[in-house]
């Protein structure tokens with residue numbers, strides 16, 4: 105399988121790369137090419153497989169087509185794409201700093217949709233492919249503590265849901281992943297975290313779901329129940345919470 109991993113310096117992306125099948129060929133994409141080079145060497149050494157590093161800054165839309173062409177030239181075809189990039193500013197920063205909010209919304213949602221739309225063209229032409237989008241439980245219900253970040257993931261959820269409908273009977277499959285708290289750079293030092301999962305556990309759940317052609321997973325699984333309860337709490341009680 106030929107695999108692209110976007111935002112490859114993320115801890116979850118690294119675990120996804122390490123857990124790919126031995127025969128898979130990988131392209132790791134990220135904006136800090138020195139970092140991506142090191143990660144690619146490490147994954148290649150540990151897995152004994154073909155791994156290519158490639159620069160991709162998701163805020164540089166003009167580069168998308170060139171990057172994709174380069175991926176296709178390297179691999180011949182693209183079977184699976186993992187969208188692991190993301191930005192999370194605190195609610196306070198996002199509310200007070202227009203540039204921070206705009207960047208977060210752009211990288212988490214707009215950039216993902218635009219890059220995804222381009223990849224889809226080649227997958228639909230071949231009639232096969234897997235797309236995997238890292239969303240978040242934060243998109244399930246707006247909470248005062250991080251609803252600007254959450255709204256970027258909620259928008260992504262709607263995109264993927266509609267895409268899954270569009271892809272019916274095309275041979276191309278889209279998976280929506282909703283992790284709970286995961287031990288990565290994004291959550292480092294944040295207060296109030298609980299039931300924090302390891303990136304390896306999340307990556308293992310993701311690979312299982314990709315292979316089984318699942319449509320949506322919560323990872324770890326118990327977040328499905330937690331979010332079901334959170335979504336069911338009546339507004340007059342919810343608004344009294346500190347969530």
Ligand SMILES: NC(=O)c1ccc[n+]([C@@H]2O[C@H](COP(=O)([O-])OP(=O)(O)OC[C@H]3O[C@@H](n4cnc5c(N)ncnc54)[C@H](OP(=O)(O)O)[C@@H]3O)[C@@H](O)[C@H]2O)c1
Pocket residue numbers: 110111112113114115116117134135136160161162163187188189190191192211238239240241282283284285286287288289290291
């Ligand atoms: N950690 C959690 O608890 C959690 C929970 C639910 C969902 N998620 C989602 O899971 C995904 C992975 O997050 P993580 O926790 O692994 O966080 P992370 O370690 O902060 O990784 C975020 C990744 O996004 C990349 N990125 C940011 N802006 C970019 C840009 N303009 N172009 C290309 N890449 C860019 C970062 O690259 P640099 O290294 O260059 O900054 C990094 O590789 C994100 O979508 C996040 O929203 C995380």
